[in-house]
Amino acid sequence: MMPDNLIAALFPDGHTVTSGPENTLSGxxxxxxxxxxVLGITDGTPLGPETALVLAGRVLEIVKxxxxxxxxxxxxxxxxxxxxxxxxxGLNEYLAHLAKSxxxxxxxxxxxISVLYGTAALVHLLQRPLQPxxxxxxxxxxxx
Numbered sequence: 001m002m003p004d005n006l007i008a009a010l011f012p013d014g015h016t017v018t019s020g021p022e023n024t025l026s027g028x029x030x031x032x033x034x035x036x037x038v039l040g041i042t043d044g045t046p047l048g049p050e051t052a053l054v055l056a057g058r059v060l061e062i063v064k065x066x067x068x069x070x071x072x073x074x075x076x077x078x079x080x081x082x083x084x085x086x087x088x089x090g091l092n093e094y095l096a097h098l099a100k101s102x103x104x105x106x107x108x109x110x111x112x113i114s115v116l117y118g119t120a121a122l123v124h125l126l127q128r129p130l131q132p133x134x135x136x137x138x139x140x141x142x143x144x
Contacts, residue, residue: 003042003074006117010072011038022051025074026058037062037110040074044118046081052094059101063108070111071102076118 003025007017010029017027017038025040039058041051062071080091106112 003040003076003117006074006115007038010115011036020054022048022054024051024054024058028069029072031070031072035067035069037067037069037071038074039071041077042074042118044076044078046078047095048081048083048086049089049091049094052091052098056094056098056101059098059105062110063101063105068109070113071105073112073114075114075116 007015007025007029011017011031013030013033015027015029015038017025017029019042020026023042023045025038025042027038029036029038039055041047041055045051059071062069080086080095082091102112
């Protein structure tokens with residue numbers, strides 16, 4: 001399923017979700033009469049330092065805004081990008097920064113949910129900081 005189809009199915013009341021750098025998604029959507037924040041990664045893109053920074057930065061912007069809007073993560077990734085360059089840059093630290101940003105959002109009152117679709121193999125990164133918050137698999141995709 002393509003992200004546009006998924007977003008339309010999840011948020012029939014409308015959204016402003018757009019594509020961003022590093023195959024990310026970001027925007028707002030209406031759900032049950034309320035506004036939710038939407039973030040994601042698309043096209044089975046492996047998560048590298050640049051993508052982790054984009055997503056963490058957006059999570060921190062949401063926290064800083066002071067709203068308590070729920071955050072929906074739409075995840076289609078092939079796991080982390082493990083090139084030598086990424087490892088030398090300290091990929092684990094970038095991923096930890098993202099995880100800590102999500103944890104901070106939760107502490108600050110943002111309810112979070114992850115929707116796995118496509119190749120979605122990154123459940124181990126994004127699910128842990130969201131536990132015991134829910135995550136869903138879409139269209140029979142099974143997280144590894």
